[in-house]
Amino acid sequence: MPDKNTIAVLDDGFVRLVDVMGTDSAIVQAARISYGDGTKTPSDDRHLIRYLMRHRHTSPFEQCELKFHIRLPMDVMRQLVRHRTASLNEYSTRYSVAIDSHQKHYPGDWRYQAKSNQQGSDGFVINDNASIALESTKKETQVLSDVSTLYKALLDQGIAREQARSILPLSTYTEIYWKINLHNLFHFLKLRLDSHAQQEIQMYAKAIYHFAKQAFPIATEAFDDYVLHSCTFSKQECNALRELMSIDVTAMGECGGLQGRELNEFKDKLTMIMEGVC
Numbered sequence: 001m002p003d004k005n006t007i008a009v010l011d012d013g014f015v016r017l018v019d020v021m022g023t024d025s026a027i028v029q030a031a032r033i034s035y036g037d038g039t040k041t042p043s044d045d046r047h048l049i050r051y052l053m054r055h056r057h058t059s060p061f062e063q064c065e066l067k068f069h070i071r072l073p074m075d076v077m078r079q080l081v082r083h084r085t086a087s088l089n090e091y092s093t094r095y096s097v098a099i100d101s102h103q104k105h106y107p108g109d110w111r112y113q114a115k116s117n118q119q120g121s122d123g124f125v126i127n128d129n130a131s132i133a134l135e136s137t138k139k140e141t142q143v144l145s146d147v148s149t150l151y152k153a154l155l156d157q158g159i160a161r162e163q164a165r166s167i168l169p170l171s172t173y174t175e176i177y178w179k180i181n182l183h184n185l186f187h188f189l190k191l192r193l194d195s196h197a198q199q200e201i202q203m204y205a206k207a208i209y210h211f212a213k214q215a216f217p218i219a220t221e222a223f224d225d226y227v228l229h230s231c232t233f234s235k236q237e238c239n240a241l242r243e244l245m246s247i248d249v250t251a252m253g254e255c256g257g258l259q260g261r262e263l264n265e266f267k268d269k270l271t272m273i274m275e276g277v278c
Contacts (some may be wrong), residue, residue: 013073016070021065022182027060027061061183066215093165095169101173103143104137109124112198189209242273
């Protein structure tokens, strides 16, 4: 029976939720410490959390944390390390024998280097040239087998683990414990769930977000609405919008599902654009 706290990623990786500190209520308690248990109803809690997210009041979200056990290729691990706001401890190939597993690419996995983005990929090789995709997988399989054989031989001959590990490819799986507060996790997710992020790190981010949604449903809903699926405008873009807009903001009624305070805030933003404030 699958572990409900573990999600498989790639061919031999996973994300496992280890621990959670706090709940949505903890965010409310941090924001309204003088109220003790926070507001009186879940509805009030939701409104407050959404207000905090909209206005980037981030410190209450820092009161909550998630800890994960993650198995991932070393090259993907490098992308997690870039987020220095998390605490982590990694499996050591100096103290222990390296994990005997590598991320393997099937013919349908190979992607072209993007022409318009030097750091990204675009399109699958197999769609245009199946022979290259098949040959790439064949050669990769042989190289990984040769590296594993050599690594084991070096260890058998008494070569130090700290030196033998230097031949390991970046596709070698490693494992980490990764702990991060909710505010910093949202920043990570905003970057790594983006369609421009490497496909492999997106897969890990989606698994991580699955557990965040379970632990903090109200906060992640607010993150979805105000961060993940929102956008900002530059000064020049606001100028362009101002030229396109011709509306009476004061006469606006409920629209787009906005009402109450959120509708008033939207009207204020439109007024700022119309008056050239932003």
